[in-house]
Amino acid sequence: MSFSSLPIIDLKADESTIVDSILNACSTTGFFYIRNHDLFNAQQHMFELSKEFFQLPSDIKENYTIRTDNHGFIRRGKENLDSANRKLIDEKEAFNIAQAVSRDRLPALFAESNNYEFITKFYRDCYDLCMKLLVYIAKGFDIDLDYFTSKHKLEIEPHNIIRLLHYPPVTERSDESIRAGAHSDYGSLTLLFQHEHKSGLEVLDRSTNSWHPVEPFDDMIVVNFGDAFEYWSKGFIKSIVHRVVMPVVDSTKDNERYSIAFFCGPNDSTLLTPIPSKLILDRQFEKDEHAKHALDLDNEHVLTAGEHLAMRLNKTYNY
Numbered sequence: 097m098s099f100s101s102l103p104i105i106d107l108k109a110d111e112s113t114i115v116d117s118i119l120n121a122c123s124t125t126g127f128f129y130i131r132n133h134d135l136f137n138a139q140q141h142m143f144e145l146s147k148e149f150f151q152l153p154s155d156i157k158e159n160y161t162i163r164t165d166n167h168g169f170i171r172r173g174k175e176n177l178d179s180a181n182r183k184l185i186d187e188k189e190a191f192n193i194a195q196a197v198s199r200d201r202l203p204a205l206f207a208e209s210n211n212y213e214f215i216t217k218f219y220r221d222c223y224d225l226c227m228k229l230l231v232y233i234a235k236g237f238d239i240d241l242d243y244f245t246s247k248h249k250l251e252i253e254p255h256n257i258i259r260l261l262h263y264p265p266v267t268e269r270s271d272e273s274i275r276a277g278a279h280s281d282y283g284s285l286t287l288l289f290q291h292e293h294k295s296g297l298e299v300l301d302r303s304t305n306s307w308h309p310v311e312p313f314d315d316m317i318v319v320n321f322g323d324a325f326e327y328w329s330k331g332f333i334k335s336i337v338h339r340v341v342m343p344v345v346d347s348t349k350d351n352e353r354y355s356i357a358f359f360c361g362p363n364d365s366t367l368l369t370p371i372p373s374k375l376i377l378d379r380q381f382e383k384d385e386h387a388k389h390a391l392d393l394d395n396e397h398v399l400t401a402g403e404h405l406a407m408r409l410n411k412t413y414n415y
C-alpha cells in the first residue's frame with residue numbers, strides 16, 4: 097500500500113480481511129477507498145440537490161451564512177483551509193449541514209418535506225457507515241469494540257457535518273488561488289464523495305513531503321482520518337494533509353467540480369488521550385511540521401475534542 101495507489105477496502109470481503117486492510121491503511125496512507133458500500137444512489141441524489149442549491153442567487157444563499165455552530169453557507173473567498181498560508185484563497189463555496197439542525201436554518205430546498213427526510217436518512221447512513229468502520233478499527237487495535245463508537249453518541253451533541261462543496265468553473269489558472277488549501281480534517285473520520293470523475297484532490301505524504309493525486313472513482317468513497325486519530329494513536333495514524341488543486345484549463349472540457357464530505361467528529365468532552373492498545377504502548381509521538389502546526393502537543397493540559405475543534409475552526413473562519 098502506498099500513496100501512488102491508495103488502498104481499496106471491499107466492504108463485502110470477510111471481516112478479518114477488512115480489519116487487516118484497514119489497519120494496514122491506518123499505518124501507511126491514512127487515506128483509502130471503500131468499495132461495495134450501499135450509498136451510491138443516495139449520493140447521486142444528494143449531488144442533484146447540491147447543484148440545485150448552488151445555482152440559487154447569492155443573496156438567497158447568503159441568508160444562511162455560517163455561524164459559530166459551523167452550520168450554514170460559506171461564500172467564495174470566505175474560507176482559507178490552509179491557515180498557515182493566508183495569501184491563498186480557496187476558490188469554492190460550501191454549505192455545511194449540521195446534524196439535527198432545526199428546519200428554519202435550512203434553505204427552502206432542503207427544508208421541503210421529502211428532501212428533509214432524504215437528507216436526514218443520508219445523514220444516518222453516513223453516520224452508520226462511520227460507526228461500522230470505527231468498530232473495524234477498534235478490532236484492528238484489539239481494544240473494546242465500542243471504544244470509538246461510544247465517543248460518537250448521537251444523543252449527546254453530535255459533531256457530524258455534511259458539507260456540500262462547489263468549485264466553480266475556472267477559465268484562467270492563477271498561482272494566487274487554490275480550490276481547497278492544504279489541511280487535515282479536524283474530527284475522527286471523513287467520508288468523501290466525488291462526482292463526475294472530476295479530479296483535483298491530492299494527498300501529502302508527510303514522510304517525503306510529496307503530493308499524490310487521488311483518482312476520482314464516483315462509486316467508491318474516499319475515507320480519511322482526522323486529527324483525533326493522530327492524537328489517539330500517538331501518530332501511528334496520521335491525520336492526512338490534503339488539498340484540491342486548480343484544474344488545467346482546456347476550453348473543450350468542463351472543469352466545474354462538486355464533492356460532498358461527511359465529517360464524523362467525537363463528542364465535545366472526549367479526551368484526546370492515547371488508546372489502550374498494545375500496538376502503540378511504547379510509541380513516541382513524532383511531532384513533524386504538520387503535527388506542530390495543527391495539533392496542540394506542547395500543552396500540559398489534555399485537550400478535549402471540543403477544544404481542539406474550536407481551535408481549528410477559529411483559524412479557518414473569521415465569522
Ligand SMILES: O=C(O)CCC(=O)C(=O)O
Nearest residue numbers: 261276281297340355357
Ligand atoms: O472537495 C474535496 O475533494 C475535498 C474537500 C475537503 O477536503 C474538505 O472540505 O475538508
Ligand SMILES: [Fe+2]
Nearest residue numbers: 279280281338
Ligand atoms: Fe478535508
